[in-house]
Amino acid sequence: MEAYLLNLVILISIYSILGVTLNFIMGYAGIYSLAHAVFFGVGAYAGTFMAMHVNASIFVTLPVAMAVGALLSLILALPALRVRGEYFVAASLGLQVLAVTIFSEWKSVTGGIGGLIGIPPLDIVGYEVFKPSQFIFVTVGALIIILFVINRLVHSSFGRSLRAIRDSESAAAAFGKNVPLIKTISVVISSAFTAVAGVLYASYFSFINVESFMLDTSVLIMAMVIIGGTGTQAGPIVGAALLLVLPSLISYLDFLPQTEIGSIQQIIYGLGMALLMIYRPGGIVGRKKQSETGKE
Amino acid sequence: MLALQLTITGLQTGALYALTAVGFSLIFGSTRIFHFAHGATFIIAAYLFYYMNISGYGLIPGALVATAGAIIFGLLLNRFVYVPIQRDEGSFFTVFVASFGIGIVVQNVVGMIFGRGYVTVQTPLSFSVELMEGLYVAPLAWISMLCAAVFFGILWCFLKYSQMGKALRALSDNPELVRVFGLNPRFISACAFTIGSILVVPAAIISGATSGLNPAMGHHVMLISLAATIVGGIGSVTGTLLAGLALGLAESLALLYVDSQWTEAVTFAILFLFIIIRPSGLLGRSTAH
Amino acid sequence: MGASAADTQDVLMELRNVDKAFGGVKAVDDVSMDLRAGIITTLVGPNGAGKTTLFNVITGELAKDSGSIKWLGNPINRIKPYQAARAGILRTFQDLRLFNEMSVEDNILTAIEDNSVPVPLTRVQRTARREKVDYVLNRTGLLSKRKIRAKDLAYAERKFLSMARVMATDARLWLLDEPASGLDPNSYEKFLEILREEVRQGVTVCIIEHNLDIVIGISDRIAFLDRGKLLADGEPQTVLNDPELRAIYFGERT
Numbered sequence: 001m002e003a004y005l006l007n008l009v010i011l012i013s014i015y016s017i018l019g020v021t022l023n024f025i026m027g028y029a030g031i032y033s034l035a036h037a038v039f040f041g042v043g044a045y046a047g048t049f050m051a052m053h054v055n056a057s058i059f060v061t062l063p064v065a066m067a068v069g070a071l072l073s074l075i076l077a078l079p080a081l082r083v084r085g086e087y088f089v090a091a092s093l094g095l096q097v098l099a100v101t102i103f104s105e106w107k108s109v110t111g112g113i114g115g116l117i118g119i120p121p122l123d124i125v126g127y128e129v130f131k132p133s134q135f136i137f138v139t140v141g142a143l144i145i146i147l148f149v150i151n152r153l154v155h156s157s158f159g160r161s162l163r164a165i166r167d168s169e170s171a172a173a174a175f176g177k178n179v180p181l182i183k184t185i186s187v188v189i190s191s192a193f194t195a196v197a198g199v200l201y202a203s204y205f206s207f208i209n210v211e212s213f214m215l216d217t218s219v220l221i222m223a224m225v226i227i228g229g230t231g232t233q234a235g236p237i238v239g240a241a242l243l244l245v246l247p248s249l250i251s252y253l254d255f256l257p258q259t260e261i262g263s264i265q266q267i268i269y270g271l272g273m274a275l276l277m278i279y280r281p282g283g284i285v286g287r288k289k290q291s292e293t294g295k296e
Numbered sequence: 297m298l299a300l301q302l303t304i305t306g307l308q309t310g311a312l313y314a315l316t317a318v319g320f321s322l323i324f325g326s327t328r329i330f331h332f333a334h335g336a337t338f339i340i341a342a343y344l345f346y347y348m349n350i351s352g353y354g355l356i357p358g359a360l361v362a363t364a365g366a367i368i369f370g371l372l373l374n375r376f377v378y379v380p381i382q383r384d385e386g387s388f389f390t391v392f393v394a395s396f397g398i399g400i401v402v403q404n405v406v407g408m409i410f411g412r413g414y415v416t417v418q419t420p421l422s423f424s425v426e427l428m429e430g431l432y433v434a435p436l437a438w439i440s441m442l443c444a445a446v447f448f449g450i451l452w453c454f455l456k457y458s459q460m461g462k463a464l465r466a467l468s469d470n471p472e473l474v475r476v477f478g479l480n481p482r483f484i485s486a487c488a489f490t491i492g493s494i495l496v497v498p499a500a501i502i503s504g505a506t507s508g509l510n511p512a513m514g515h516h517v518m519l520i521s522l523a524a525t526i527v528g529g530i531g532s533v534t535g536t537l538l539a540g541l542a543l544g545l546a547e548s549l550a551l552l553y554v555d556s557q558w559t560e561a562v563t564f565a566i567l568f569l570f571i572i573i574r575p576s577g578l579l580g581r582s583t584a585h
Numbered sequence: 586m587g588a589s590a591a592d593t594q595d596v597l598m599e600l601r602n603v604d605k606a607f608g609g610v611k612a613v614d615d616v617s618m619d620l621r622a623g624i625i626t627t628l629v630g631p632n633g634a635g636k637t638t639l640f641n642v643i644t645g646e647l648a649k650d651s652g653s654i655k656w657l658g659n660p661i662n663r664i665k666p667y668q669a670a671r672a673g674i675l676r677t678f679q680d681l682r683l684f685n686e687m688s689v690e691d692n693i694l695t696a697i698e699d700n701s702v703p704v705p706l707t708r709v710q711r712t713a714r715r716e717k718v719d720y721v722l723n724r725t726g727l728l729s730k731r732k733i734r735a736k737d738l739a740y741a742e743r744k745f746l747s748m749a750r751v752m753a754t755d756a757r758l759w760l761l762d763e764p765a766s767g768l769d770p771n772s773y774e775k776f777l778e779i780l781r782e783e784v785r786q787g788v789t790v791c792i793i794e795h796n797l798d799i800v801i802g803i804s805d806r807i808a809f810l811d812r813g814k815l816l817a818d819g820e821p822q823t824v825l826n827d828p829e830l831r832a833i834y835f836g837e838r839t
Contacts, residue, residue: 032389032392078572079568079571079572082571082572082575083571083575085388085389086324086330086388086392086522086526086530087526087571087575089330089392089522090519090522090523090526090567090571091567091568091571093515093518093519093522094519094523094563094564094567094568095564095568097515097516097519097560097561097564098560098561098564101557101558101560101561104557105557156706157694157695157698157706160687160691160694160695160698161695161698163684163686163687163691163695164684164687164692164695166686167683167684167685167686167687168682168683168684168685170646170666170678170682171678171682171683171684172684172695173646173665173666173667173670174644174646174666174667174669174670174675174676174678174682175670175675175695175696175750175754176667176670176671177667177695178667179667215515219396219400222393222396223397223400226393257408260408263404263405263407263408264404266400266401266403266404267400267401267404267405269397269400270396270397270398270399270400270401270404271397271401272397273393273394273396273397273400274377274393274394274395274397274398274401276393277377277381277390277391277393277394277397278377278380278381278394281381281390
């Protein structure tokens with residue numbers, strides 16, 4: 001039971017990082033990306049590559065993964081600067097599909113469909129962290145740091161600019177906001193932090209393959225953010241916890257076919273998304289219609 | 297000879313892409329509903345036909361059931377999901393998420409019933425015939441193209457001559473026109489969903505016999521439909537039709553240069569180029585944002 | 586036209602032979618005019634005369650086809666909207682384009698912050714901003730609404746918020762697109778008073794306005810546009826008394 005809980009909390013914190021970073025571009029900048037798992041994967045592969053071939057120290061793996069994630073995110077930023085809404089959804093969907101092909105085909109780095117095994121544990125100043133009871137501090141710590149940084153950003157003038165762009169791009173520009181630059185910075189920041197989740201995920205399982213970074217994962221992350229509450233601070237974390245606890249809840253219900261837990265989980269959150277949009281578009285944590293936004 | 301072979305395959309694929317994409321484009325153009333569950337309509341029609349097929353029913357009953365299923369699904373979704381959302385402000389995003397959620401549900405329900413692997417509709421029509429040396433074409437290729445031609449012919453007449461068709465076309469040109477027509481907007485959107493869903497059916501049925509079916513292929517269908525709609529120009533049925541054909545051809549001809557796992561990448565590359573260089577598409581209105 | 590008060594002011598912005606066509610239709614047709622410092626220039630003309638298009642061209646929202654625009658003596662022919670704002674040219678929109686999901690206060694803060702890169706503010710900067718916001722909210726009567734979301738405001742309040750966003754900045758030139766349309770008499774008295782006060786303090790205004798009472802009440806100079814062409818540009822009395830222009834304005838075109 002203790003092992004189960006440790007594992008659950010570690011997973012929730014990793015997925016919360018993914019949710020928080022997606023929420024940053026989706027809820028505040030209005031960039032609805034279906035390609036978030038791509039940068040999760042980029043971080044995992046980049047961090048693993050460094051850990052296996054260069055050095056497993058987190059002072060090597062994390063910065064490199066973040067840098068690679070940030071750099072590649074420019075591919076996502078490019079269409080996001082040109083178009084929004086339905087066009088961008090299509091572009092990110094395409095990017096996700098393309099990335100899966102590359103992850104499966106670039107065998108020398110990603111190990112192809114079979115993936116990579118024997119990924120070294122996290123090395124923090126010479127101390128190897130692999131026991132879940134220790135690893136949990138790393139993932140929760142990382143989540144707290146990322147949450148803190150993003151929270152500060154959102155409540156700064158930069159966050160205001162982001163929300164202004166989401167509400168009216170032309171008005172934001174008319175008040176001196178360099179819209180392309182601001183959008184690019186937000187995508188870069190989001191992707192760099194997403195890569196951190198990838199590094200943690202890879203070293204926790206010491207095994208990765210393309211299946212963790214496919215469209216299903218992007219959809220799952222998006223569902224977490226939406227169900228929790230888009231544009232809220234606690235929403236993505238609540239959403240992550242809820243959707244990750246769901247499979248075990250389902251397994252307690254004996255009358256459901258246990259071999260189909262994955263499908264039932266997806267059906268539940270699919271339905272959840274649709275129903276929330278009809279009855280409560282702000283998500284579980286989201287505000288109701290009349291209250292105010294922004295505290296600063 | 298390989299090029300000719302790939303051109304014919306490409307036209308076959310393109311014809312099916314065009315049918316599916318035009319269905320989506322028509323709905324999106326005239327109602328502004330980002331019907332992401334269009335891929336789910338495809339899955340439902342395809343698997344209903346597959347089910348009728350393995351249960352021993354013939355082509356016609358199968359096609360009728362598939363069509364009925366597609367229409368009912370489209371109309372129910374419109375009535376019980378999109379209409380309530382649009383009643384209070386319903387942004388692009390809320391509609392998209394709800395539609396997306398329904399797509400996930402359909403994919404998994406179908407997966408639980410029929411399994412998540414590939415299934416194929418067995419028919420002698422998919423056996424290739426050697427037309428000339430090195431050129432193999434299955435009768436289904438000609439059927440696909442014929443189907444597309446017939447359906448587009450009927451659609452064209454409908455859009456050009458019927459009152460409802462004219463209304464749909466006008467709405468695609470200018471979404472603000474809803475009130476100008478004496479027609480009930482609810483009825484117009486129901487019509488758009490009916491026609492859009494019907495257009496998916498031939499593509500769904502034929503895909504079952506050619507490439508095979510899989511519950512997760514709804515996303516692929518959506519990527520193609522979105523790509524064709526955007527490349528063709530949002531609101532332009534003709535543009536979407538041409539773009540669908542072109543995407544099919546491009547995917548197929550790309551095999552001259554790359555392995556088959558990269559074909560989706562070709563679609564994506566074309567879409568990406570258009571979004572960056574010409575977001576209004578081939579025949580779209582110039583206002584893209 | 587003679588050397589009147591309005592003619593002797595410094596030229597802030599200079600437009601020469603500016604053209605902008607949509608398809609075959611010339612929305613702005615060979616317009617040359619000067620915007621002079623410290624006065625209110627009113628753009629009048631029938632609907633579709635190209636007034637808003639002219640604003641869009643000036644701020645770089647639309648690229649002009651030909652012609653040149655100078656701001657403080659320097660050419661700004663390929664300026665982008667955000668650069669125009671930073672150079673001191675601000676505009677409002679006919680459809681307001683408030684930041685709807687954000688509070689009144691955040692709308693104004695957004696307007697005065699010009700940093701694109703996330704850098705924290707100093708305490709002094711924060712205080713200065715807060716004072717500015719308070720002043721503007723007070724002037725526009727929105728003080729009690731500061732925490733309300735923009736989209737939850739009443740119509741007139743939304744119009745005033747649109748003005749407040751501009752007032753909070755240090756911009757030298759305001760391009761106002763029908764800021765008073767639809768206001769009740771009380772509100773537009775208040776609006777005019779604010780506008781006059783701001784101009785006294787050194788702001789230059791170019792305003793699009795249809796209501797003739799307002800036009801007469803505030804204009805130091807009137808520019809008359811019709812079908813993209815600048816038909817007149819001068820003293821309010823001269824322009825408004827021209828029978829031909831009156832005919833166009835009141836729709837008695839022959």
